[in-house]
Amino acid sequence: MFGIEEGINIVIRNPPYIRQERVKYKHELESYEVFDKKADIYTYFYEMGLRNLRADGVLSFITSSKFGRTQYGRHLRRFLALKSEIDYIIDFEDTHIFTAVANTWVVQLRKSSPDPKHKFFVLDSEHSHKLDYFQSELDLDGWAFLQDDLARIMKKINLIGTPLRDWE
Numbered sequence: 197m198f199g200i201e202e203g204i205n206i207v208i209r210n211p212p213y214i215r216q217e218r219v220k221y222k223h224e225l226e227s228y229e230v231f232d233k234k235a236d237i238y239t240y241f242y243e244m245g246l247r248n249l250r251a252d253g254v255l256s257f258i259t260s261s262k263f264g265r266t267q268y269g270r271h272l273r274r275f276l277a278l279k280s281e282i283d284y285i286i287d288f289e290d291t292h293i294f295t296a297v298a299n300t301w302v303v304q305l306r307k308s309s310p311d312p313k314h315k316f317f318v319l320d321s322e323h324s325h326k327l328d329y330f331q332s333e334l335d336l337d338g339w340a341f342l343q344d345d346l347a348r349i350m351k352k353i354n355l356i357g358t359p360l361r362d363w364e
Contacts, residue, residue, distance in 0.1 A: 277310070
């Protein structure tokens with residue numbers, strides 16, 4: 197189409213936020229690697245966007261950050277961690293920049309197999325904190341981008357505590 201044979205150079209998008217309960221064609225999404233029956237519709241746009249990029253093409257999305265910490269986001273976290281190189285994430289934390297009450301991330305990545313030594317950075321919404329991470333060290337159970345002192349505290353809590361997901 198339009199003479200594009202090797203993929204697109206860049207995809208910039210604010211995919212729709214549609215809760216999974218309202219998606220009537222879920223069965224058509226089952227072939228996606230990121231499929232989860234509880235996933236919001238925007239998660240599939242990541243896979244579709246990355247699939248349509250040329251090698252080393254850029255994807256830049258502004259979406260809910262919910263996939264970074266939810267069970268339904270596990271497949272998407274794995275997909276992004278293994279099939280792209282993340283350039284950066286801007287974390288708007290509790291600043292709601294749209295009328296939807298959703299915590300928001302801007303995610304920019306490249307269609308490339310990640311180098312084990314590849315680093316990306318996370319900025320807060322006011323650009324006052326920049327944190328560097330090795331992509332190979334991302335936790336597929338959830339992406340939490342904390343400053344070193346908070347990360348140490350969380351690690352201690354996780355070592356001695358029982359995660360909420362394990363409580364009955």
